Amino acid sequence: MSDSEQSEEQNREFKTDEDFDPEFFRNIERKSKIFSCIQCGTCTASCESGKWTALKTRNIIRKVCLGDLTVLKDPDIWLCTTCFACWERCPRNIQPTGVIMELRNYATKLGNISPNHRAVVGYLGNTGHAVPINDITKERRKELGLDELPPTLFKYKTEGEGKELENFKEFMFDLPPVKEEKKPKKKEEKK
Amino acid sequence: MVKEKTFAFFLGCIMPNRYPGIESSTKFMMEKLGYTILPMERASCCPAPGVFRSFNKVDWMVAAARNICIAEQMDTDIITVCNGCFGTLQEVDHHLKENEDHKVLVNEKLKKLGDYEYKGSINVRHAAEVLGYEVGPWGIEEFLVRKVKARVAIHYGCHLLKPVSVRGLDSAEKPSMLEDFLEPLGAESVDFVEKYTCCGAGGGVKAFDGNASMTIFEEKMKNIDAVKPDFILSPCPFCHLQFETGQDWLNKNKGTNYDYPVIHLSQLVAYCMGMDQKQTGLQFQMMGKDYIFQSEEIKQEEEVS
Amino acid sequence: MTKANNEANVSELETEEEPRIAVFVCHCGHNIAGTVDVEKVAESAKDLPNVVKAEHYMFMCSKTGVKMLQDSIKELGVNRTVVASCSKLQHGRTFAKAIEEVGLNKHKHQQVNVREFCSWVHKNDKEGATQKAIQLVEAGVNRARKLEDVETRKIPTTKAALVIGAGVAGLRAANDLAELGVPVTLIEKNSTIGGHMTQLNKTFPTLECPQCSISPLTNGVANHPLIDLYTLAQVKNVEGSMGNFTVEFEIKPRYVHDNCTSCGECSSVCPIEVPSEWDKGMSMRKAIYKAYPQAIPSTFVRDKQTCIGCNSCINVCPVQAVDFSMKTEKKTVNVGSIVVAAGFNEYDPSEIEPYHYGQDGYDDVITQLQLERMLSPTSITNSEVLRPSDGRIPKNIVMIQCVGSRNDQVGNAYCTGVCCKFAIKNARILKENYPNSNVTICYIDVRTPGLNFEELYKSAQEIGVRFIRGRPSEILRNPLTGELRVIVEDTLSMTPLQLKGDLVVLSAAMVPPEGIGPLGSRLHVLRSKEGFLKEFHIKMNPTLSSKGGIYLAGAIQGPKDISESVAHAGGAAALAAAHLVKGYIEKEMLIPKIDYSLCISCGLCKTVCAPAAIDVDQDRVYSVNEVACKSCGMCMPACPTGAIQLINFSDDQLRDEIIPLSGGEAHCHD
Structure with missing residues (x-):
């Protein structure tokens, strides 16, 4: 792509058929329901996050209907707190919360996942917990008459034939490698 | 057939690893109510519905199914105190x-994790x-040794x-399960905006x-602060954590002066039901x-022990 | 051969006449002949047994084509005709009528469809299409061979009609029937007639007074010599079929005799107050009451459920009209037609939890019909719009559209189609009456088709009604101040909004009336999945129900506004009157016959018969009601022994038809 073509793409406000891939989401769950969306805005109005953040649920559903894949790079899909308010109220039963969580699955496969979330996956693999134990809590557990360590996977990490925690780390939540984000840097340089 | 009045106690992450007082309280409460509470050895994170389901729905189901399998092997229903x-x-x-179809898919992958x-x-x-719904506001009264006098902001999660x-x-949209249950405990539920x-x-x-x-969270807290409750009550350690760390963050970053105790239902x-306040772990929060519970004893000391 | 023997042979020939079949293959211009080799098809038909003539022609439905058909009968003694052209629905009737004109029974014609079945679907396979046409023609000839005459019988009808429901549709139907000279029994389940229209303040799009519009009709019907009106009446049992029904209905006691002078003394002494149903709970009524001042009949009525029996009303009545000993009565009428005009209910929005309709603290969330009651000249507020919570005039009024419509969660996928007009009309009136108020309509789509309705929409925009494209997610109450806020996204500007709602008006859907289930079963008519009574054909016969002789008028068939209901009712009345005025119905006796040597009285035929045309007596002998039967043939496959056979569709005849199509095999039930 030549520089002039690239700048045209960046500047233009309109989109063409080539900007959409209506086939991309052909295996998405609830597909037919998503297409029955009437864009009434009940989801956005219900959204506790969207009141304060850039998350606009209705627009996300619209992008899925159009096959607009920019939705998978959109950080806004990670601002849903999964409170299910839109799911409960959608008059077409589209279950937007479920759609957003599924979009995040697609985004994850493309490597669009935040460093903090990678860290949480790391904790799970190393300790079996998303929030691992710390020394102060061990002390407090003892003070309250509880075992120092709860009887979870972490306590048994070195026991058992299969060493289950290792299996857990090996087979679960395999993430794509961290992307080298060059383009945004260039932009910054230009600016 | 699952065992009657017996539960496999699913701990999760935040309760055992940050709020052990909720764990000791839950054990105390359930055992006093006549239930047998069994530990779930080798359980993992549930895994958390927002994050892990978002990364990979299949693995999320597999890891959850593994936890359920542990209880299935014990022939007991699971109990959790976390939303x-x-x-x-x-x-x-x-x-x-x-x-x-998903059951077959999940069982296929479960084999990789163990038996x-x-x-x-x-x-x-x-x-x-x-x-x-099982003990019920109608049934809890006989187990109470004291009532708490408090105006409570209930957060369902x-x-x-x-x-x-x-x-x-x-x-x-308008639940009443917790409000109804708290009434015989003496706690008064206060309504607030966007509860x-x-x-x-x-x-x-x-x-x-x-x-x-x-x-x-800031908005939530503003609405709660407007009705000045004695404490915030929630049935979820993650909300609990948010209410604790959140108040602290607002105090440091937004100039507020919040100091509302956050108390788990358990x-x-x-x-x-007679547990010493110290054993509930509130002092570690x-x-x-x-904060000291304002309470009214309703039973003799001997009956408690 | 002796003479006697010869005569016997002749008479045998007459009873079992030799089939003489003529086959005509139509080109339909290029429609058929462009793909199917019509000459070859006609040629191959010539060799079939009993075929005495086989030809092809450009347009069989033309005058010349029809004459070819008729000439073959006159000249060659043809007694069965087969035309291979279009569908039976398209021109089957044309050819059947043609042979009838020259003396053959019209059921001796067999139509074969080689256009839809061959040329149109196999355009790229001319040979295959031709082969298929040859087989279809052979099947048609086989079928024609055993066709029997079917008699058309005149069945006298009872010149009287029953109309169920006395809202605007029922009144209109009753009035039209009576004007056509048909005596009408009109029954209404409530204590007064006029229906929802009497509750309204103004009608759209012209903002006319509905009481003024409907009262000539209510008065006219109540006083019409050919109309018997029964209020507090409900259908209990219906028997018979088109032209001759016997209907039993029950009349609940009014507890006040007709000598009531409507003075109202009884009401004023009655100690009981309950919310008025007619006023949608916006005012109270007594246990003995008249729904509203202009109510017809004007006789008061006692509500037995709420009455405590203190007898004050009995004692005070100056004409001794109050009588607690009145009993439920039963009546039976014979009618030739039934018109169902049972109307609709306003959807109960309490099902949609986020709107909190009917909950404590949400008194200021009302429905359009309740708003209509406040605005009306007969309202308790003197036509002022006052908040139910504090009696103040609201500054900010928000209307919410599609409450119970277009909502899969509550099972109503349909658009009611009336609420946009209804809400826009009321919003405009509010803005006119209270110019300083803010009136907002939250909508998903504004649907105002038809003459004068977009103009109404425009006039509301111009006067300052605010339109926000978004469906509110909830009505939020501040528990500290009691204020209501409507939470909605303005989807056009992508802005989440919190609108002050001093009064929130829900545009609730139109849903089937309560009790429609039992009424539908008593009438033996089908219902749509939404619960309304289903029309025979959505386009061509929207006023006939699934059962002959029972017609639908107004919103019972689906949501309608007043204009549509009145037009629908007029159509229903005309159809209902037609065969009563004529005095008879013509019915082709294309009905099943039961071979009692095979019938095992299992009753399966009766269970599958939608128009309920199979009767059974106390000895479990089943018989076919020739008038009610719709010739659908559902009874045949249901019968385990083949005892019931529809004339000209018998297993034997169908087997003959199938053989050439299946390559020689046919398995019917045996």
Whole structure:
């Protein structure tokens, strides 16, 4: 792509058929329901996050209907707190919360996942917990008459034939490698 | 057949690893109520419904099914005191009981993790629901040794009740399960604006964008502060964590002066059933360190011991 | 051969006449002949047994084509005709009528469809299409061979009609029937007639007074010599079929005799107050009451459920009209037609939890019909719009559209189609009456088709009604101040909004009336999945129900506004009157016959018979009601022994038809 073509793409406000891939989401769950969306805005109005953040649920559903894949790079899909308010109220039963969580699955496969979330996956693999134990809590557990360590996977990490925690780390939540984000840097340089 | 009046106690992450007082309170409460509480050895994170389901739905189901299998091998229903754990385990259990294809898929992958096969032979329960509908406001009174005099801001959290079609517990728009249950405990529920909205922690938002999470929480806290309750009560350790760390963050970043104690349902009930306040672990929490329950004894000391 | 023997042979020939079949293959211009080799098809038909003539022609439905058909009968003694052209629905009737004109029974014609079945679907396979046409023609000839005459019988009808429901549709139907000279029994389940229209303040799009519009009709019907009106009446049992029904209905006691002078003394002494149903709970009524001042009949009525029996009313009545000993009565009428005009209910929005309709603290959330009651000249507020919570005039009024419509969660996928007009009309009136108020309509789509309705929409925009494209997610109440806020996204500007709602008006859907289930079963008519009574054909016969002789008028068939209901009712009345005025119905006796040597009285035929045309007596002998039967043939496959056979569709005849199509095999039930 030549520089002039690239700048045209960046500047233009309109989109063409080539900007959409209506086939991309052909295996998405609830597909037919998503297409029955009437864009009434009940989801956005219900959204506790969207009141304060850039998350606009209705627009996300619209992008899925159009096959607009920019939705998978959109950080806004990670601002849903999964409170299910839109799911409960959608008059077409589209279950937007479920759609957003599924979009995040697609985004994850493309490597669009935040460093903090990678860290949480790391904790799970190393300790079996998303929030691992710390020394102060061990002390407090003892003070309250509880075992120092709860009887979870972490306590048994070195026991058992299969060493289950290792299996857990090996087979679960395999993430794509961290992307080298060059383009945004260039932009910054230009600016 | 699952064992009667027996539960496999699913701990999750935040309760055992941050708020052990909720764990000791839950054990105390359930045993006083006549239930047998069994440990679930080798259980893992549920895994959390917002984050892990978002990364890979299949692995999320597999890890949840593994936890359910542990209880299946014990022939007992699972009890949890966390909305997130309930959200994951109940939802996956419900889904796999209805979707044979996914059950096969999940069982295939479960073999890699160990000697597990999901059968669908047990149920997943939340303590709030056991208290609200099984023990009931009609049945709790005989177990109480004291009543608490307090104006309480109840926070249900999201995943206890929603999606309603999967949970089937109470209305999500105007629930009354906890208000009804707290009445015989002496606690007065105070209404506040947007009582049933999210605390802002879920869905991976707290990890993804802490500031966004705090913005949502700030509004919640404002609405609670407007009615000046004695404490905030929730049936979920993750909401609990958000209310604790959130108040601290607002005090440091937004110039507020919040110091509302955050109390889990189990902690309050255990206290009313005779547990020493110190054993509920409230003194280890960040907020309301000086708070002492205002209570009224209703039974003789001897009966308690 | 003796003479006697010869005569016997002749008479045998007459009873079992030799089939003489003529086959005509139509080109239909290029429609058929462009793909099917019509000459070859006609040629191959010539060799079939009993075929005495086989030809092809450009347009069989033309005058010349029809004459070819008729000439073959006159000249060659043809007694069965087969035309291979279009569908039976398209021109089957044309050819049947043609042979009838020259003396053959019209059921001796067999139509074969080689256009839809061959040329149109196999355009790229001319040979295959031709082969298929040859087989279809052979099947048609086989079928024609055993066709029997079917008699058309005149059945006298009872010149009287029953109309169920006395809202605007029922009144209109009753009035039209009576004006056509048909005596009408009109029954209404409530204590007064006029229906929902009497509750309204103004009608759209012209903002006319509905009481003024409907009162000539209510008065006219109540006083019409050919109309018997019964209020508090409900259908209990219906028997018979088109032209001759016997209907039993029950009349609940009014507890006040007709000598009531409507003075109102009884009401004024009655100690009981309950919310008025007619006023949608916006005012109270007594246990003995008249729904509203202009109510017809004007006789008061006692509500037995709420009455405490203190007898004050009995004692005070100056004409001794109050009588607690009145009993439920039963009446039976014979009618030739039934018109169902049972109307609709306003959807109960309490099902949609986020709107909190009917809950404590949400008194200021009302429905359009309740708003209509406040605005009306007969309202308790003197036509002022006052908040139910504090009696103040609201500053900010928000209307919410599609409450119970277009909502899969509550099972109503349909658009009611009336609420946009209804809400826009009321919003405009509010803005006119209270120019300083803010009136907002939250909508998903504004649907105002038809003459004068977009103009109404425009006039509301011009006067300052605010339109926000978004469906509110909830009505939020501040528990500290009691204020209501409507939470909605303005989807056009992508802005989440919190609108002050001093009064929130829900545009609730139109849903089937309560009790429609039992009424539908008593009438033996089908219902749509939404619960309304289903029309025979959505386009061509929207006023006939699934059962002959029972017609639908107004919103019972689906949501309608007043204009549509009145037009629908007029159509229903005309159809209902036609065969009563004529005095008879013509019915082709294309009905099943039961071979009692095979019948095992299992009753399966009766269970599958939608028009309920199979009767059974106390000895479990089943018989076909020739008038009610719709010739659908559902009874045949249901019968395990083949005892019931529809004339000209018998297993034997169908087997003959199938053989050439299946390559020689046919398995019917045996």
